[in-house]
Amino acid sequence: MIVADRKKIPEIRDMIRSHKRVLLVGCGTCVTVCLAGGEREVGILGSALRMSLKLAGCTVAVDEYTIERQCEDAFIDALAPRVKEYDAIVSLGCGAGVQTLAERFPTTPVYPGLNTQFIGILESQGVWTEKCLGCGHCRLGEFAGVCPITRCAKRLLNGPCGGSREGKCEIHADTECAWQRIYDRAKALGILAKFDAIAQPHDWSTGIDGGPRKVIREDQCIAGMGPKA
Amino acid sequence: MESEPIILALCCHYCAYAAADMAGSMRLQYPSSVRVLRFPCTGKIEVNYVLSAFERGIDGIMVAGCLEGGCHYLEGNLRARRRIERAQQFLDEIGLGAGRLEMFNLSSAEGPRFAEIATEMHERIVKLGPSPLRRERAAVMAGVEKIAQESLAALAGETK
Ligand code: SF4
Ligand code: SF4
Numbered sequence: 001m002i003v004a005d006r007k008k009i010p011e012i013r014d015m016i017r018s019h020k021r022v023l024l025v026g027c028g029t030c031v032t033v034c035l036a037g038g039e040r041e042v043g044i045l046g047s048a049l050r051m052s053l054k055l056a057g058c059t060v061a062v063d064e065y066t067i068e069r070q071c072e073d074a075f076i077d078a079l080a081p082r083v084k085e086y087d088a089i090v091s092l093g094c095g096a097g098v099q100t101l102a103e104r105f106p107t108t109p110v111y112p113g114l115n116t117q118f119i120g121i122l123e124s125q126g127v128w129t130e131k132c133l134g135c136g137h138c139r140l141g142e143f144a145g146v147c148p149i150t151r152c153a154k155r156l157l158n159g160p161c162g163g164s165r166e167g168k169c170e171i172h173a174d175t176e177c178a179w180q181r182i183y184d185r186a187k188a189l190g191i192l193a194k195f196d197a198i199a200q201p202h203d204w205s206t207g208i209d210g211g212p213r214k215v216i217r218e219d220q221c222i223a224g225m226g227p228k229a
Numbered sequence: 230m231e232s233e234p235i236i237l238a239l240c241c242h243y244c245a246y247a248a249a250d251m252a253g254s255m256r257l258q259y260p261s262s263v264r265v266l267r268f269p270c271t272g273k274i275e276v277n278y279v280l281s282a283f284e285r286g287i288d289g290i291m292v293a294g295c296l297e298g299g300c301h302y303l304e305g306n307l308r309a310r311r312r313i314e315r316a317q318q319f320l321d322e323i324g325l326g327a328g329r330l331e332m333f334n335l336s337s338a339e340g341p342r343f344a345e346i347a348t349e350m351h352e353r354i355v356k357l358g359p360s361p362l363r364r365e366r367a368a369v370m371a372g373v374e375k376i377a378q379e380s381l382a383a384l385a386g387e388t389k
Contacts, residue, residue, distance in 0.1 A: 008322055009319065009322035009323055010322060040275070040277060043277040043281075044276050044277045044280055044319070047277060047280035047281050047283075047284045048280055048319050048322065048323050050284060051280070051283065051284055051323045051324075051325060051362055052322070052323040052324060054362060055323065055324045055325070055361055055362070056324070
């Protein structure tokens with residue numbers, strides 16, 4: 001899932017202080033699961049912003065609304081009738097949610113309430129870690145199911161480097177060495193010999209370096225609305 | 230009277246509430262600014278609950294739960310402490326200041342300790358002055374009634 005965390009109150013306050021009526025919009029999908037942008041967090045942010053704005057001498061009305069999913073236009077229908085009552089939106093969705101709202105409401109400023117971090121997992125209660133960069137050409141099959149592109153600080157495809165110490169990466173004592181994980185798992189899987197071969201360089205053109213990406217499923221595109229329209 | 234602080238004591242049913250009760254039956258004095266509300270466990274107290282109380286103009290909140298290791302629900306008071314710390318971060322960012330909110334731990338047998346922390350909190354809030362969000366006393370007290378009803382609802386939900 002997409003993992004995000006909150007922006008500090010003063011930063012959000014300063015983005016909206018010149019508006020009159022602001023709607024905080026939560027998202028019920030990834031950011032609810034990572035406890036950053038669901039209904040409860042929207043309630044907390046709403047209270048905090050109203051108090052903070054008042055103390056800063058600003059008269060801005062702040063209301064709250066949470067939809068099921070911000071990154072899909074159909075889910076925004078429930079929100080749409082309310083938006084005309086407001087002169088700005090703060091989205092507690094990920095960056096995709098913020099931009100989907102901005103696209104849907106061309107005359108309403110939409111501000112981000114979260115810092116979108118990464119694609120990751122819940123590692124333990126309250127701790128999320130990054131697992132995938134979305135490189136567009138998954139090579140987990142070559143690396144015993146551990147992604148060196150995301151989890152090795154140097155993104156080495158032929159590791160480890162000389163900084164690997166007792167399973168930890170040299171960048172931080174808390175950071176696992178991805179290559180230690182790769183070799184441990186390869187050993188357990190009995191495929192260590194595969195690592196005698198040099199891994200080929202990565203084709204970064206399938207990632208963000210190749211420009212903004214798009215996934216198209218022709219069979220799912222509705223006539224007149226799909227890419228071939 | 231108008232300038233007297235309004236402080237909520239969000240008390241766990243199993244410890245601080247009983248301690249407050251004991252303070253009363255021991256005829257111990259503690260400031261009348263402290264309004265005691267009963268919760269099934271401090272673990273029931275969410276950050277948004279605390280913030281919405283401050284939004285209504287409350288001057289200070291003390292959360293009082295069982296001694297660490299002594300929670301009736303095992304770790305409700307530990308969760309509460311983390312949540313109160315989070316709420317304190319928000320209070321700092323908002324500009325109200327973390328000092329208006331504090332968590333205490335005590336057992337049901339500590340009536341005098343309850344009177345002591347209530348007095349400590351009262352003195353702290355007097356020193357900080359009224360909340361800059363403070364409205365007329367009657368308006369804030371109406372808010373307190375709403376909060377009290379919510380705490381009763383939490384209690385009813387828990388004992389069902
Ligand atoms: S190889 Fe690419 S797609 Fe696969 S996990 Fe790593 S970053 Fe993600
Ligand atoms: S110590 Fe391991 S994870 Fe860190 S940079 Fe070197 S190979 Fe990569």
